[in-house]
Amino acid sequence: MNKQQTKTWRPSMASRMVIAGVALATVGGTSVVRADDTAPPGRSIGYAFYAIEWGITQTKDTKEECPQGVAEQLGPREQYKIQFPEDGTKRKFVDTQMLREADTWFPKAEKDQFQFRQAAGKTAFGLDLDGKVKPTDFTSPEGKPGVDNQLFRVIGCIYNYRVGGSLQNFDQIYQKKMGINRLIIELTDVDSLVNDDDVTLTTYRGRDPLVTDATGNSFQPGGTQRIDTRWGKDFIHSSKGKIVNGVLMTQPMDFNNPHEVAYQDAAYDWMRDARFEVKLTPDGAQGVIGGYADIEAFHRSRNRTWSTHHLSYGQQSSGSVYRELLKAADGFPDPKTGQNTAISAAYTVKLVQVRILRPQKEIADMNAKPATKQFADSSTAK
Amino acid sequence: MRLLRNVLNVSVLAFLTTAGVSAYAAGQTKEDYIRTPLPPGIQVVVTELEGPVFADAKGHTFYKWPKKNLRNGDAGDVQGKSFCEDKVQRENGGLMSPYPGGLELPEVDTRPSCAAVWPPVIAAADAKPIDKWTLLDLPDGRKQWKYDEWALYTSVLDKKPGDTLGGSVMADSGEVGSLRVPVGPEANVPSQFKVATTMFGRLVELRDGWSVYTYEGDSRNKSNCSGACLDGWTPVLAADYARPVGEWTTFERSPGVRQWAFRGTPIYRHVDDSKTGSLDGGDEPRWHNVYTQRTPEPPQGFVMKETMVGLVLGDPQGKTIYQYRCTDDALDQLACDHPDSPQVYRFTVCGGGDPDRCVKVFPYVLAPAGARTGNSIWSARYIDPKTGKWAAADKPGALHVWTYRARPVYTFAGFNGYGDKKPSDINAMDWGEFNGQRNGYRAMVYRDIYSSRDE
Numbered sequence: 001m002n003k004q005q006t007k008t009w010r011p012s013m014a015s016r017m018v019i020a021g022v023a024l025a026t027v028g029g030t031s032v033v034r035a036d037d038t039a040p041p042g043r044s045i046g047y048a049f050y051a052i053e054w055g056i057t058q059t060k061d062t063k064e065e066c067p068q069g070v071a072e073q074l075g076p077r078e079q080y081k082i083q084f085p086e087d088g089t090k091r092k093f094v095d096t097q098m099l100r101e102a103d104t105w106f107p108k109a110e111k112d113q114f115q116f117r118q119a120a121g122k123t124a125f126g127l128d129l130d131g132k133v134k135p136t137d138f139t140s141p142e143g144k145p146g147v148d149n150q151l152f153r154v155i156g157c158i159y160n161y162r163v164g165g166s167l168q169n170f171d172q173i174y175q176k177k178m179g180i181n182r183l184i185i186e187l188t189d190v191d192s193l194v195n196d197d198d199v200t201l202t203t204y205r206g207r208d209p210l211v212t213d214a215t216g217n218s219f220q221p222g223g224t225q226r227i228d229t230r231w232g233k234d235f236i237h238s239s240k241g242k243i244v245n246g247v248l249m250t251q252p253m254d255f256n257n258p259h260e261v262a263y264q265d266a267a268y269d270w271m272r273d274a275r276f277e278v279k280l281t282p283d284g285a286q287g288v289i290g291g292y293a294d295i296e297a298f299h300r301s302r303n304r305t306w307s308t309h310h311l312s313y314g315q316q317s318s319g320s321v322y323r324e325l326l327k328a329a330d331g332f333p334d335p336k337t338g339q340n341t342a343i344s345a346a347y348t349v350k351l352v353q354v355r356i357l358r359p360q361k362e363i364a365d366m367n368a369k370p371a372t373k374q375f376a377d378s379s380t381a382k
Numbered sequence: 383m384r385l386l387r388n389v390l391n392v393s394v395l396a397f398l399t400t401a402g403v404s405a406y407a408a409g410q411t412k413e414d415y416i417r418t419p420l421p422p423g424i425q426v427v428v429t430e431l432e433g434p435v436f437a438d439a440k441g442h443t444f445y446k447w448p449k450k451n452l453r454n455g456d457a458g459d460v461q462g463k464s465f466c467e468d469k470v471q472r473e474n475g476g477l478m479s480p481y482p483g484g485l486e487l488p489e490v491d492t493r494p495s496c497a498a499v500w501p502p503v504i505a506a507a508d509a510k511p512i513d514k515w516t517l518l519d520l521p522d523g524r525k526q527w528k529y530d531e532w533a534l535y536t537s538v539l540d541k542k543p544g545d546t547l548g549g550s551v552m553a554d555s556g557e558v559g560s561l562r563v564p565v566g567p568e569a570n571v572p573s574q575f576k577v578a579t580t581m582f583g584r585l586v587e588l589r590d591g592w593s594v595y596t597y598e599g600d601s602r603n604k605s606n607c608s609g610a611c612l613d614g615w616t617p618v619l620a621a622d623y624a625r626p627v628g629e630w631t632t633f634e635r636s637p638g639v640r641q642w643a644f645r646g647t648p649i650y651r652h653v654d655d656s657k658t659g660s661l662d663g664g665d666e667p668r669w670h671n672v673y674t675q676r677t678p679e680p681p682q683g684f685v686m687k688e689t690m691v692g693l694v695l696g697d698p699q700g701k702t703i704y705q706y707r708c709t710d711d712a713l714d715q716l717a718c719d720h721p722d723s724p725q726v727y728r729f730t731v732c733g734g735g736d737p738d739r740c741v742k743v744f745p746y747v748l749a750p751a752g753a754r755t756g757n758s759i760w761s762a763r764y765i766d767p768k769t770g771k772w773a774a775a776d777k778p779g780a781l782h783v784w785t786y787r788a789r790p791v792y793t794f795a796g797f798n799g800y801g802d803k804k805p806s807d808i809n810a811m812d813w814g815e816f817n818g819q820r821n822g823y824r825a826m827v828y829r830d831i832y833s834s835r836d837e
């Protein structure tokens with residue numbers, strides 16, 4: 001880690017924390033950015049995500065953030081044993097497994113019958129989303145107060161999301177491996193990669209594999225990415241931002257994070273009012289994206305891509321997590337019920353520089369054609 | 383008359399049609415297959431979806447049941463042996479991890495045996511093995527036909543020749559249960575090629591799975607792709623000793639160099655294809671994938687939509703169409719995905735057990751009165767939404783709905799604001815147990831731009 005990065009990120013707490021996803025590993029070597037020669041060619045630069053994880057503080061012994069333990073969290077298997085003890089009772093499929101699956105897909109909102117272990121502590125990744133410092137807020141690893149990340153409270157002590165957990169492990173493998181998850185950003189109107197008060201960030205899905213070294217695990221800058229304007233329309237969002245001392249900060253925007261983790265899945269998480277705060281170099285970027293995770297999208301995406309079988313590996317009960325999400329939700333209240341529909345959250349992210357190829361033909365097609373075509377249109381039959 | 387376009391350009395439109403009769407029924411080309419010796423009373427039927435299959439004298443399709451690991455155990459046959467017994471399974475097998483076995487199955491008092499749902503293909507008492515056809519001795523003294531050592535069955539769902547309602551090779555991937563799949567003769571293609579069942583039709587591929595294409599600019603048995611054209615397209619060359627096979631011929635594209643042609647049209651590979659089974663080359667103007675036969679079109683008015691996974695079928699309003707898939711958790715893995723089977727599985731994942739909520743969350747796709755398609759894959763029937771069972775047309779509350787392979791299809795209106803709202807939405811793509819593959823909903827994906835079937 002070079003001196004500049006150490007200074008910028010003030011990782012004084014790093015010695016006692018294992019920081020998931022933000023180890024500040026260099027991307028293709030270290031870079032010291034100078035203000036006078038940092039404008040990218042054509043005033044634009046692209047980056048592709050190679051790591052994106054929910055921001056979870058993780059100490060080695062877990063006691064700071066999970067004083068009630070991680071192994072003690074009750075997943076589907078553990079809850080089933082409590083709910084239906086092996087006492088000789090003859091049970092029915094409908095009254096047991098089906099009952100639990102019903103709660104997975106249509107969870108009841110009332111109080112959970114099982115104890116849930118929330119995360120605690122004072123430190124969490126994320127951003128100050130509401131400009132306030134509240135009792136429920138955290139302090140960032142760099143010491144910034146007012147961090148809004150209530151999702152950390154809900155999932156911080158679930159093994160699935162922690163380093164080594166089943167979901168965390170496969171999510172990161174497939175994030176790199178599967179083209180459907182290829183998320184990229186493009187910064188335009190960039191006059192300086194160090195200080196520029198007006199840049200534009202656009203998210204896309206890319207269509208190409210990441211370039212790696214021979215190990216396949218180290219991502220190399222300079223690869224190309226064709227932006228996907230045909231199948232990836234749902235991932236195109238844009239926002240204004242500024243770069244201050246090499247850190248990009250954007251205004252709120254929608255952010256859709258695709259995550260296929262099994263065969264032919266197609267889910268994504270929807271973060272509302274998402275803001276980037278990432279350190280830029282010519283060959284990579286890393287930092288956090290803070291915003292409000294839509295609760296229904298979060299819940300459904302997990303269920304769809306990570307079945308009860310898979311959830312049980314990581315001791316994650318879908319129904320219990322949903323009820324905790326509702327309790328901890330702190331954004332986007334439903335105008336009718338007042339129930340918050342989103343929860344403050346943060347991703348820790350790492351990106352590698354890519355050269356973006358803009359397929360003019362696809363853009364022209366996108367503008368010219370509707371996305372659907374109808375059967376039995378005899379006027380177009382040949 | 384309903385027309386199928388000669389070529390398929392899925393980036394523009396999957397099928398072009400006029401109202402009326404299916405081109406398939408009107409004599410669309412059917413797939414050629416390798417003729418091999420058949421036992422008396424057994425025939426080959428060329429089906430609309432699966433291509434040529436073996437069938438009994440009445441036309442009932444034959445199926446096999448290959449063993450599959452279901453994470454918490456196996457289910458299915460091994461070659462040379464049948465595990466489909468005439469015995470009613472009353473308890474679940476615990477295959478649906480993480481939950482245990484030994485639980486009483488739904489509607490157990492009326493649950494049929496495996497053999498009742500999948501009758502064995504019984505051979506005559508004096509039947510003799512021939513070619514790949516051999517005999518399996520059953521406990522009751524009868525003999526069951528095997529093909530390539532797989533015990534053969536018919537499906538009680540199949541009613542007429544050409545039906546393949548018991549199972550499809552297309553469904554047999556990922557986390558699905560242990561499914562039955564049709565058994566048929568090999569396609570009559572040169573050894574360099576094979577044929578795969580896809581939603582658009584029987585797709586010709588190279589033996590290693592790469593798609594092949596034809597070019598409108600070519601002439602019969604003559605390639606006009608040269609120079610810069612060859613940067614994007616590689617002629618599929620024939621070996622020196624290659625001989626014509628069925629509808630496949632060779633022609634000399636340059637002195638001493640022979641190229642394959644199918645039905646007289648030169649065959650190429652697309653150099654930019656990035657996965658096996660790709661349809662990407664068909665996006666290029668005048669280039670097309672190759673099919674031995676096309677699948678009949680969806681009902682009139684249905685649409686093909688561009689989504690995050692590829693081309694997906696939509697209803698006339700543009701909403702994504704979903705199929706429901708289900709195999710129960712018993713060792714005999716009976717299907718629970720059609721209205722004749724217990725509906726409690728579906729009600730669990732579509733409404734938390736509440737049939738009324740099911741109809742709101744996953745509405746049936748309604749069919750106009752008198753709707754007909756002219757093919758056996760898509761049809762309209764009446765259903766009782768309260769029970770999920772077939773209904774008489776005059777039953778109060780009955781809905782006239784579209785069905786695919788005799789199962790209703792659905793859209794996803796959603797729950798708590800999470801549903802399909804815009805045409806590209808496929809938010810119930812994998813809704814249900816095991817990514818929607820063992821008890822749940824899957825979008826009808828016609829072109830998957832990311833997954834290879836061979837994965």
